[in-house]
Amino acid sequence: MLSSMEKSIAELRETFKNGGTKSISWRKSQLKALLQLINQNEDSIFKALDQDLGKSPVESYRDEVGVLKKSVTYTLSCLEKWVAPKKAEVPLLFFPAKAEVMPQPLGVVLIFSSWNFPFTLALDPLIGAISAGNTVLLKPSDLAPACMSFLVETIPKYLDNKAVKVLAGGADIGERLLQLKWDKIFFTGSPRVGRLVMAAAAKHLTPVTLELGGKSPAIVDTLSTTPSKAKVTAKRIVGGKWGPCTGQACIAIDYVLVEEKLASTLIELLKKTIKRFYGENIKSLKNISRIVNKHQFQRLVNLLKDPNVADSIVYGGSVDEEKLVIEPTILLDPPLDSEIMSEEIFGPLLPIITLKNIEESIDFINSKSNPLVIYAFTEDDTFKKRILSETSSGTVTFNDSMVQFLCDSLPFGGVGQSGFGRYHGKYSFDTFSHEKSIMHRGFYPEIEPRYPPWTDFKLLFLKLAYQFDYFGLILLLLGFKRS
Amino acid sequence: MASEVEKKAVFDIDSAKEVVQELRASFVAGKTKDYEWRRTQLKAMLKLMDENEPQIVAALRDDLSKPELESSIYEIAMLKNSCKLALKKMKHWMMPEKAKTSLATFPSSAEIVSEPLGVVLVISAWNYPFLLSLDPVIGAIAAGNAIVLKPSEISPATASLLAKLVANYMDSSCIKVVEGAVPETTALLEQKWDKIMYTGNGRIARIVMAAAAKHLTPVVLELGGKCPVIVDSGINLQVATRRIIAGKWGCNNGQACISPDYIITTKDYAVELVDSFKCELELFYGKNPLESKDLSRVVNSNHFARLLKLLDEDKVSSKIVYGGERDKSNLKIAPTVLLDVPQDSLIMNEEIFGPLLPIITIDKVEDSFDLITSGTKPLAAYMFTNNKKLKEKFVEKVSAGGLVINDTTVHLAEPTLPFGGVGDSGMGAYHGKFSFDTFSHKKAVLYRSFAGDAPLRYPPYTNGKLRLLKSLLGGSILGIIRALMGWSKA
Numbered sequence: 001m002l003s004s005m006e007k008s009i010a011e012l013r014e015t016f017k018n019g020g021t022k023s024i025s026w027r028k029s030q031l032k033a034l035l036q037l038i039n040q041n042e043d044s045i046f047k048a049l050d051q052d053l054g055k056s057p058v059e060s061y062r063d064e065v066g067v068l069k070k071s072v073t074y075t076l077s078c079l080e081k082w083v084a085p086k087k088a089e090v091p092l093l094f095f096p097a098k099a100e101v102m103p104q105p106l107g108v109v110l111i112f113s114s115w116n117f118p119f120t121l122a123l124d125p126l127i128g129a130i131s132a133g134n135t136v137l138l139k140p141s142d143l144a145p146a147c148m149s150f151l152v153e154t155i156p157k158y159l160d161n162k163a164v165k166v167l168a169g170g171a172d173i174g175e176r177l178l179q180l181k182w183d184k185i186f187f188t189g190s191p192r193v194g195r196l197v198m199a200a201a202a203k204h205l206t207p208v209t210l211e212l213g214g215k216s217p218a219i220v221d222t223l224s225t226t227p228s229k230a231k232v233t234a235k236r237i238v239g240g241k242w243g244p245c246t247g248q249a250c251i252a253i254d255y256v257l258v259e260e261k262l263a264s265t266l267i268e269l270l271k272k273t274i275k276r277f278y279g280e281n282i283k284s285l286k287n288i289s290r291i292v293n294k295h296q297f298q299r300l301v302n303l304l305k306d307p308n309v310a311d312s313i314v315y316g317g318s319v320d321e322e323k324l325v326i327e328p329t330i331l332l333d334p335p336l337d338s339e340i341m342s343e344e345i346f347g348p349l350l351p352i353i354t355l356k357n358i359e360e361s362i363d364f365i366n367s368k369s370n371p372l373v374i375y376a377f378t379e380d381d382t383f384k385k386r387i388l389s390e391t392s393s394g395t396v397t398f399n400d401s402m403v404q405f406l407c408d409s410l411p412f413g414g415v416g417q418s419g420f421g422r423y424h425g426k427y428s429f430d431t432f433s434h435e436k437s438i439m440h441r442g443f444y445p446e447i448e449p450r451y452p453p454w455t456d457f458k459l460l461f462l463k464l465a466y467q468f469d470y471f472g473l474i475l476l477l478l479g480f481k482r483s
Numbered sequence: 484m485a486s487e488v489e490k491k492a493v494f495d496i497d498s499a500k501e502v503v504q505e506l507r508a509s510f511v512a513g514k515t516k517d518y519e520w521r522r523t524q525l526k527a528m529l530k531l532m533d534e535n536e537p538q539i540v541a542a543l544r545d546d547l548s549k550p551e552l553e554s555s556i557y558e559i560a561m562l563k564n565s566c567k568l569a570l571k572k573m574k575h576w577m578m579p580e581k582a583k584t585s586l587a588t589f590p591s592s593a594e595i596v597s598e599p600l601g602v603v604l605v606i607s608a609w610n611y612p613f614l615l616s617l618d619p620v621i622g623a624i625a626a627g628n629a630i631v632l633k634p635s636e637i638s639p640a641t642a643s644l645l646a647k648l649v650a651n652y653m654d655s656s657c658i659k660v661v662e663g664a665v666p667e668t669t670a671l672l673e674q675k676w677d678k679i680m681y682t683g684n685g686r687i688a689r690i691v692m693a694a695a696a697k698h699l700t701p702v703v704l705e706l707g708g709k710c711p712v713i714v715d716s717g718i719n720l721q722v723a724t725r726r727i728i729a730g731k732w733g734c735n736n737g738q739a740c741i742s743p744d745y746i747i748t749t750k751d752y753a754v755e756l757v758d759s760f761k762c763e764l765e766l767f768y769g770k771n772p773l774e775s776k777d778l779s780r781v782v783n784s785n786h787f788a789r790l791l792k793l794l795d796e797d798k799v800s801s802k803i804v805y806g807g808e809r810d811k812s813n814l815k816i817a818p819t820v821l822l823d824v825p826q827d828s829l830i831m832n833e834e835i836f837g838p839l840l841p842i843i844t845i846d847k848v849e850d851s852f853d854l855i856t857s858g859t860k861p862l863a864a865y866m867f868t869n870n871k872k873l874k875e876k877f878v879e880k881v882s883a884g885g886l887v888i889n890d891t892t893v894h895l896a897e898p899t900l901p902f903g904g905v906g907d908s909g910m911g912a913y914h915g916k917f918s919f920d921t922f923s924h925k926k927a928v929l930y931r932s933f934a935g936d937a938p939l940r941y942p943p944y945t946n947g948k949l950r951l952l953k954s955l956l957g958g959s960i961l962g963i964i965r966a967l968m969g970w971s972k973a
Binding site: 017056058059062067068069072073088090091094099101102104106107173183191194195198199201202205207212222228229232233235236238239242246276277278286288289313324337366388389391393394395396397398399400404406407408409410411414417419420421422434435436437439440441442443444446448450451452453454458459462463466467469480482 | 492511516535550551552555556561562582583584585587588591593595596598601639677685688691692693695696697699701703708718721722723725726728729733762767768769773776777821831856874878883884885886887888889890892893896897898899901905906909910911914918924925926927928929930931932933940941942943944945948949952953956957
């Protein structure tokens with residue numbers, strides 16, 4: 001007796017087997033349908049995001065709707081190119097031969113998305129999976145329930161139900177899904193759950209992509225340049241911390257590193273910018289998301305409970321439990337062994353760590369596990385080179401925050417504890433594809449020395465052949481080389 | 484004597500930890516990142532091969548009775564080529580790759596920078612113990628990593644030769660060989676690596692991946708499967724037969740992950756095919772193949788017993804049409820061809836990895852595709868045909884790591900083709916630049932300037948900003964201008 005879950009997946013497998021997702025026209029029609037879904041339901045999407053996270057329409061458009069539209073449009077325009085086999089060079093020795101690499105869909109894929117960008121993180125991987133010709137089961141996070149319901153109800157109205165399914169539910173559903181065999185699992189979330197996903201995948205030898213997180217630092221070295229650059233730096237830091245879902249983003253700035261003597265200047269600039277963007281205090285807070293639920297709210301409040309941490313607050317700190325709001329909070333040099341400095345914050349608290357010399361930021365960052373992004377505000381080319389070669393992170397962005405997410409030609413993914421695998425643009429297509437090598441040979445000419453019985457002549461011939469020493473081969477064949 | 488015994492103390496979790504710590508310190512100190520260091524190591528590897536070819540051939544003979552030609556060509560020559568290619572192209576591979584930027588992030592420039600992953604573990608297999616150990620190491624070195632190599636204990640002479648040679652020729656503060664079996668491998672797998680590459684079977688691969696999951700370590704698994712060969716009529720049968728023989732018994736006597744495992748042909752063509760095999764096999768290996776010096780032996784008595792179990796199964800043993808002889812004391816089984824073994828026999832349900840070649844017959848060639856796709860995805864699939872439509876169907880329908888038409892196994896020697904599996908035959912790929920890539924992290928880098936800071940990114944959020952954002956992300960210049968002028972609808 002198959003459960004309804006297993007029946008759904010059997011249907012996905014059947015659809016894939018029958019070639020239902022193979023044709024480019026099917027893939028394009030699905031992508032176009034997805035675009036229609038987004039265009040025709042923008043208001044509902046804004047509403048769901050407001051309900052789950054308090055996101056304003058501009059933030060929702062900027063970080064979710066707009067990103068997705070761009071991603072679908074880009075994929076539609078490039079799909080024919082991506083699907084085409086790529087020729088590979090073949091050495092003369094194999095003549096006549098043709099070699100190529102052809103991308104093929106992996107089969108039935110499972111996508112787990114996260115609650116903080118419930119549309120982008122669900123549908124962007126979906127775009128990749130469909131474009132690569134797979135059937136998909138999408139499991140959105142139940143921690144953003146309005147968005148999850150929207151996806152469950154709306155996707156079947158636009159996309160091919162036999163090939164794309166959405167399953168609602170919590171961790172228990174996730175666990176059951178992980179027991180089954182998939183051809184690929186794409187997971188966005190925390191390292192803790194990432195381990196469970198990979199361990200489950202190991203039982204079936206299922207390849208995985210894990211988009212995790214970490215403490216993404218911002219190195220600030222530009223405050224002593226022009227005032228306008230300093231202002232822009234402050235805006236980009238504020239925009240990169242509280243802009244995306246009030247800091248609940250894997251690529252949000254987690255903490256800032258700045259030289260001691262510039263700390264107070266930075267803090268003043270940040271305070272001014274925060275007030276201008278979000279309001280003077282917690283009562284008049286606007287243009288900012290809220291904390292997703294009580295559990296996360298409590299976790300963040302607990303980070304501030306440590307008296308040494310509480311003492312380091314230089315701005316903000318007020319909370320509203322009923323509305324699940326924590327105002328933008330800045331801390332100056334909280335103890336480095338406190339939880340706020342050892343765990344990924346994922347919220348509106350910004351520690352500023354001061355250093356004697358900004359170059360120390362490299363060692364500081366390296367003392368922690370590899371983050372998803374390193375942001376560096378600097379115009380010093382030597383320092384930039386040092387950061388690039390002496391630190392490791394998924395991405396490095398110079399002089400800005402967040403925008404690397406919009407770059408379709410840059411791979412988006414982590415390294416070390418921040419994950420492995422990548423997507424966006426063509427990388428999404430690749431991550432859901434298998435690159436199959438194909439070699440075409442002709443029956444002629446035949447190279448006799450390939451076959452036994454072995455002789456010294458054949459050995460020498462093959463040695464020369466493997467060195468592509470065509471001249472030596474000719475000499476051997478003409479009898480001018482002795483074995 | 485006592486100190487010798489002490490020196491060979493148990494390699495346990497603490498020893499594994501120490502090794503990783505030492506390598507991590509070397510990596511952090513930047514030793515392996517240096518281009519010159521990478522060059523010196525690769526050159527040292529070439530020297531290692533040039534100066535020790537007879538010893539390597541002898542070790543392979545000890546472990547596998549591998550014929551000298553197979554050792555010289557399929558292990559040493561291939562490895563030398565791989566090394567030379569890396570030396571030649573490494574600088575180019577190491578260069579950052581420019582990436583395009585769009586209007587959404589204007590003005591900006593972007594690139595993708597390759598960086599080493601850190602400290603990597605390479606676990607290799609027993610059948611090509613030299614090649615499958617050092618080929619991944621070449622990629623890891625070229626990409627700038629520190630490495631532990633764990634060769635297979637089932638080929639002990641090669642493992643111990645590797646340990647000796649690597650210690651003598653290469654930088655042991657950055658590249659180490661750890662010999663041992665299950666306990667030592669388990670100790671290694673407990674540690675945190677930045678990448679693990681495993682070549683072997685699916686059962687162990689699951690253990691490797693589960694261990695890697697604890698540390699979120701990415702893995703490359705090069706496994707195997709039942710590599711089928713479809714043989715159509717209307718081809719040059721002699722050439723096809725010889726190429727199948729070369730790929731099967733010519734590759735470590737069938738003990739290779741990409742060896743043809745079984746053949747599918749039409750009922751009509753089967754007899755001709757079998758006759759062709761009988762003829763060519765005798766030409767290659769003589770009337771007494773058990774005495775031929777040109778065949779590897781079966782690696783050990785476990786595998787010997789395993790293969791006999793496949794061969795001696797009741798419903799299978801009657802299907803032998805050529806061969807079947809065995810010599811237990813020398814661990815030899817003669818090249819054996821079987822015709823029409825039942826689908827539910829043992830021999831058709833596990834990877835054979837030995838000198839037994841079943842031929843399955845079907846009514847028409849097209850039926851072979853469904854037969855293949857009903858099983859798990861193999862590492863390679865082969866087809867001999869001159870029919871263009873069939874070639875296209877084969878390429879379209881059969882999912883495998885790699886496909887070859889009108890030959891077998893040669894794609895292995897092509898460094899521009901990624902070599903790896905899919906589904907049960909593995910994940911990830913290597914060879915050529917793919918080796919470099921597999922041991923690298925491709926770091927995305929975006930350079931922005933302070934000019935062009937669009938206020939529409941920041942709060943306070945207004946409808947006007949929303950309009951502008953829509954146009955900007957939509958990429959249309961006209962849309963942007965209209966929005967700026969306030970002419971577009973919200």
